[in-house]
Amino acid sequence: MADVILKDIRKTFGVLDVIKGVDLDIKSGEFVVFVGPSGCGKSTLLRMIAGLEDISSGVLEIGEQVMNDVDPSKRGIAMVFQSYALYPHMTVRENMGFALRFAGQDKAEIARRVDAAAKILELGPLMDRKPKALSGGQRQRVAIGRAIVREPDVFLFDEPLSNLDAELRVHMRVEIARLHKELNATIIYVTHDQVEAMTLADKIVVLRAGIVEQVGAPLDLYDDPANLFVAGFIGSPRMNVFAGRVLGASGAAALVSLDGFADKEIAVPLQGQVPPAGTPIRLGIRPEHFTDAGEDSLSITIDMFEHLGGETFAYGRSTSGETIVVTTRNGRSLSTGHVLKAGFDPTRALLFAENGKRIR
Amino acid sequence: MAHAKTSGARSGGLKRYYDVNGWLFIAPAIGLIGLFLIYPIFRSLYLSFFSGKGMMMKFAGFGNVARLSNDPVFLKALTNTTIFFVVQVPIMIVLALMLASLLNTDRLKFAGVFRTAIFLPCVASLVAYSILFKSMFSIDGVINQALLAVGLIGSPIGWLTEPFWAKVLVILAITWRWTGYNMIFYLAALQNIDRSIYEAARIDGVPAWARFVHLTIPMLKPVILFTTIISTIGTIQLFDEVYNLTEGKGGPADATITLSLYIYNLTFRYMPSFGYAATISYVIVVMVAVLSFLQFYVARERS
Incomplete structure (x- = not known):
């Protein structure tokens, strides 16, 4: 469990400013959703927290430690990708245990953690299958399982449900909400789907063109938007x-x-x-x-x-x-x-x- | 009526095999394939049962096969060919994989220039590059001078005159020519791999060497298998480089003669011995078949 604090975080690609000074305070155990239209910088911001993108300026703290230049694997985070990013040649069990082999865990501990995660996600009967033999929803559950076994302080989700069909999306949404309750973990979740944001978040961060437009609880944003953009973005059909x-x-x-x-x-x-x-x-x-x-x-x-x-x-x-x-x-x-x-x-x-x- | 006839032909059954229009359409292709591919295969098999010089041939049964084991030049060519592919193919595959991985990193500047430069040798004119290699590797060539200048060798190496170094030169030449070709396959395959797989591995703390060994190589396995088989076949059939570098002799003292070069010599250089040459061709066929099967077997999907 760890707080995540962003202080005036900026990202520039050459002359292009993508993230233009983001300040955020994410409490331990909170479920925070970054939401915004395509190209608003929400995924870039998440990848900067993950360490997959450099931070041009500003300070990123995870668990009271400055993490700007710390290797992604040492930030105490785990990430779930939109494309699942499973290792195609490994079974579900191997996919989930792979990272632990390099973290110096012994075999018994790896097996214990993988089995525990499999139980939470109900992956039991699928453990010896390869990703190509799984459905989209099952693959995403494996990807989440791979994150859980590392017992991270912070979970990062990058549009995890965007590749699923509408029905599965609703189902997985409920699963993720349940998981958050069960693990009581800090979760940062990126989506462009305002329904996902409204239903999952403790706190929504609405981004537009690299700027935070408003931060608040879902219903606060709905009832009391700070500007027309947030008013239009939250709620369906639009205001x-x-x-x-x-x-x-x-x-x-x-x-x-x-x-x-x-x-x-x-x-x-x-x-x-x-x-x-x-x-x-x-x-x-x-x-x-x-x-x-x-x-x-x-x-x-x-x-x-x-x-x-x-x-x-x-x-x-x-x-x-x-x-x-x-x-x-x-x-x-x-x-x-x-x-x-x-x-x-x-x-x-x-x-x-x-x-x-x-x-x- | 006409309509009924066509639909009847379309619906299958024996009738469609008698539709002359269909046969007419594929006749030119079948004719050409038959004449230039199928006929030579069977003709050479037939020839391999005959012995004799030029047109004076008589049936010899398996006499040519028996002759193989007593022919020192054939054994030499077989050994050389084996050495070439056993040594060269792994070196080239590993080199191509490494180059492809390097070119695939997005931190590399001018990747397009390097990619072109590495690929260029395989489209370069064979004769031009053979002449270039011969002049570079001659006794007073630039390679010897450079090695002398650096102090790696005390006296010039006879690249084209010493049996060992001549083999090294042939291996260098084919590696230089074909590494880029194989690299392109790997690069294409690498660029098809979802980037987030590597990002996930990075976040999970999988070190770079393990990402290469446990992720890249297994994911490239089908391409590695393909290039290994293609390269093995190419090296077993090796002819052009050796022919051009050694004026068609496979010298010095047969040190670089290959099976294909020996076949060529048996047919065109010496008094023609078509039957025996055809037999050696079938040796190559058998080698390629056995090795390809072995490679498929080793790389099979284990459940």
Whole structure:
């Protein structure tokens, strides 16, 4: 068990800045998920923690020791790769025990650890098979087993479920959550899938273009995003964003109008100061926050549906051309061209400045 | 009607073997293969039962096989050929593997230049490089002068005149020519290996030598087997280098004569002895078959 601390970590490839100063404090036993779109630097950051990429500047501490220039094998970490990275010519047992042979462990100890890991991961009947005789999910379990036997302080997962089909992904997600409980290990997990991030993490780190946009518990990020990017990235379908303008203040609330709904005036409660009248703003409302009732409502002409069975995503457009998604539980009666009166609670609407920053 | 006929032909059965159109399509290929590949194989087998010079041949049964064991030149050629492949193939395979591994590291700058330079010899003109080797390895050639200058030898080595050094020269020449060729196979195979396998091994604390021995070599096993067999066959059939370096004589004193060169000499240099030459050709066939089988057997997948 070890804390992982990143202080102003940077990575440059020539003139290209990939990681632009990341500060993070990961507590022992925490499950931290790095999430972000492709190319945001989340895998690079993980590989820098692993020691597979050099750290251009900044300080990396694992277990109160500076690890910037320490060999990957001496950092007390184990990593699980997206491609599983199993040794193709070795059996499951040999794959799991291979590293221990070079760590000076005797045969009995290797066998004990491998058997223990096999038990946790239910790999018993597969131990003498080679990777090519395993399914994707089984291979990933072997890769996790190979990490467990080393008894590391920190587990690193680099998009471990991306190569699996949807059903297996859900199954393995549960397995990994269970494993975290069982081992009580520090886990750093990279994914581009926000559902994985929301379901697994104690703490999510949202990255964009090498910068940490926000760090927090999954539901905090969902309820209280720091900016439009995080608001859009967390939650599915994406949050609806409407362009508009501040009309004035009404008590502690900002009175705003929306470009796409000319006749509407919405009072959004704020804790801080209301921006001056005329300030352009963005109003965010999550699809699932539209209800039949609600203090306020928007009239939306529906032009497309996605029926998921339990719920329906209804798509429409505002007069200014913004796409609007509404999640509704009784969408079967709806038809194209129908004008939906989508009610919402203005206290759940989020206000953002034009540059994307949240106005609280 | 026509439709019914074609679909009937397509559905298999004896009928399709009588479809003359199909035969017409493959006839040119079959004709050429038959004339230039199948016929010579059987013709040489037939010839190997005859003895005599030139056209004056008579049936001798297994007389040629008996002659093999009493022919000192054949035994010499067999020994030389064996020495060449036993010594040269392992050296070349190991060298090619090492070079490929070095070229595969991403820290190496100008990898493309090195790769081309190492591969180039096998596309170079054989005659040009033989002439170059002969001049470099002559008594007053650049190699001797360099070795003398460094102080490794006291007097020049007779690379082309001393039996031992002549063999060394042939081995050097074929190694120089074919290492790059084999290296390309390894390099291609190495670049197909998932990089994260090595990264996983690095994180797991597997030292570099163990990554090479326990990961790289087993993962390259099919390619190593392939190149070993191809190189073995090539070395057993060795002809061009020896012919060019020794003016076709396999000298000095038959020190570098190979089976293929002996076959050539029996057919074209001496009074032609087609039957005996054909017999030696079959010796090569048997050697290649046995060695290939052995290599497959050694490299088989053990369960």
